[in-house]
Amino acid sequence: MNISSASDGLAIEPKTLAEGAYRALRRDIIEGRLAPGEKLRVEHLKDNYGVGAGTLREALSLLISDALVVSQGQRGFRVAPVSLADFDDITRTRVMLECEALRQSIAIGDDAWEADLVAAFHRLARAEEKRIGSESREEWEERNRIFHEVLISACPSRWLKHFLSLLYQQAERYRRLSLYLQPIPRDIHSEHESLLQAAIRRDADGAAAILSEHILLTFRSVQAIPAEQLNRKNPA
Amino acid sequence: MNISSASDGLAIEPKTLAEGAYRALRRDIIEGRLAPGEKLRVEHLKDNYGVGAGTLREALSLLISDALVVSQGQRGFRVAPVSLADFDDITRTRVMLECEALRQSIAIGDDAWEADLVAAFHRLARAEEKRIGSESREEWEERNRIFHEVLISACPSRWLKHFLSLLYQQAERYRRLSLYLQPIPRDIHSEHESLLQAAIRRDADGAAAILSEHILLTFRSVQAIPAEQLNRKNPA
DNA sequence: CATCTTAAAAATCTCGAGAAAAAATGTTGA
DNA sequence: TCAACATTTTTTCTCGAGATTTTTAAGATG
Structure with a gap:
């Protein structure tokens, strides 16, 4: 969700696979299908979302901006914790x-x-x-x-x-x-x-x-x- | 710059190439070496920053969160405009x-x-x-x-x-x-x-x-x- | 002369395999 | 029993090549 996407609510079709994976992941995190703190293994998730490893990695990078995903150095991605x-x-x-x-x-x-x-x-x-x-x-x-x-x-x-x-x-x-x-x-x-x-x-x-x-x-x-x-x- | 990086100022070494490219790009945009609105061609930049195409793409995705880079569907990345x-x-x-x-x-x-x-x-x-x-x-x-x-x-x-x-x-x-x-x-x-x-x-x-x-x-x-x-x- | 169509060129986007690092497992010795 | 070390396994990270899409340019048509 970058700053220029003011009309974020409208159902605009994702123009790229990475954006599609980004939206699907965001939805799954917000709605709790991916638990807080859960590890997000790229090799495992790429099958679920039907994209390549690099593409999924890009989607995860976008989710960091929304503070829905956190990444720690060389230890992969996790769903952002809650408290x-x-x-x-x-x-x-x-x-x-x-x-x-x-x-x-x-x-x-x-x-x-x-x-x-x-x-x-x-x-x-x-x-x-x-x-x-x-x-x-x-x-x-x-x-x-x-x-x-x-x-x-x-x-x-x-x-x-x-x-x-x-x-x-x-x-x-x-x-x-x-x-x-x-x-x-x-x-x-x-x-x-x-x-x-x-x-x-x-x-x-x-x-x-x-x-x-x-x-x-x-x-x-x-x-x-x-x-x-x-x-x-x-x-x- | 995700939300948990409170101590963003400290000179912590980047743990990954993508993070290194992210920081270098951020610096170049803030200090004006990359002009506002300028197109960011992946094939051209990957040489300048010494990383692969996928890695650079990941760095650019991270910069979207900072509103320093904008991406438009299938038309690549640009430095965020100013006004x-x-x-x-x-x-x-x-x-x-x-x-x-x-x-x-x-x-x-x-x-x-x-x-x-x-x-x-x-x-x-x-x-x-x-x-x-x-x-x-x-x-x-x-x-x-x-x-x-x-x-x-x-x-x-x-x-x-x-x-x-x-x-x-x-x-x-x-x-x-x-x-x-x-x-x-x-x-x-x-x-x-x-x-x-x-x-x-x-x-x-x-x-x-x-x-x-x-x-x-x-x-x-x-x-x-x-x-x-x-x-x-x-x-x- | 402007406009539409078509074709070439360039750039983006995507994927799977290989290198590097971290986690897990097993082994040895006190 | 526990701790420290070495090995194996898993996962992350990285790269370059191929498939799509956009952009540019040229040519044809009214």
Whole structure:
């Protein structure tokens, strides 16, 4: 995920095998099919992803930038480890940056932005209605991400948005590692709704407060999970 | 530069050829020997850096994370372009993050931190005395980076510090592209000194104000440079 | 003269095999 | 039993050649 890929969510076909392997690996790490700390043997993985050794190595190098993979000198690659302290850091940093981006977005956003926001909220609400089965779970995750993305889309700082996409990705990983099979709590809908209304009302302070609480709540729900579960591998 | 490489400044020998090529390329881009937007032909560069094609490709993949290289689908790699708008964004984001990190650092830092800070300032001041020739210029750049790093080193957020190291790297690139042969303005010394004193005095507001002005001044001096010079290649 | 088509050239992307390093295994000696 | 050393096995790292794709250039056509 380099900085210029602002429209990262769109389903653009990968133009190269390395990029395809990169995306497949990223997905498998975020969704927990590759456990935190797990060793990533090139010779073994190249078969699973159907690419050569050099190509897979290139994909792994790209994942280092996302902090989803770590490499130690001459000892190969590993899935990045997880810890509550790390998620705490991610959460705090994300609260700070996302609130700032939201304030800028509210200050600058025009009618088109409002329209996009309403549309994104509507799609999210639709996905919340039929939130049974892992198929629709995937859809909800995607639309939730887009809603948060649109919220800050009017912020003019590319770097701020780049950092936030990295942090969101990290946070999603923690959520999935702990809550994969749990249903989505009901009050998330109303949180999103009041967030939308505050944004349309151009109430920057109110929106920022709701957003902070929203992000912190996710952290607290993960915090309640036994630590060992974080390091377990999720079923595909 | 992955997130776990906190001690990025230390002269640790590269453990692998790919990492060596990565560092050499990063240096050449930051110092302007590879011009912004320049095409990076693998077949041509592998000779210059003495590695194979696959290895160089891996190094370029790592540089994408630092936003120093961009790749476009099936059309190879390029040095990341530059623009005043981008540097403006970098500067604003850096002001926000570095002030926050500085506040946290001042609030948490202990005696050892103060000692490190005084030492870093002293080394920087020594480098400022003999600031003639490009040899000592390199040394000043390095010590300036370390001073800023130590200032925020007591900040507990790894992510914040990671983002700041990326932004500092970007800012350094802009400075070098425009000011490579210019002498260091005289008042930078006093800026650093008052920054040090405010930090020791635990005056967070004062230190943040000085730091903001310090970073913004760098932007303004680059802003005065004709745009075309940014895209020129610097002499080695 | 501009534009479209076609062909040659260059560059990228990909793969599998060989060299180097790390981990695992087995052996010897106190 | 344990530790230190040597050997085997595994894995990583590296390289150069071949297959695709893009770019460039030339030629033909309206």
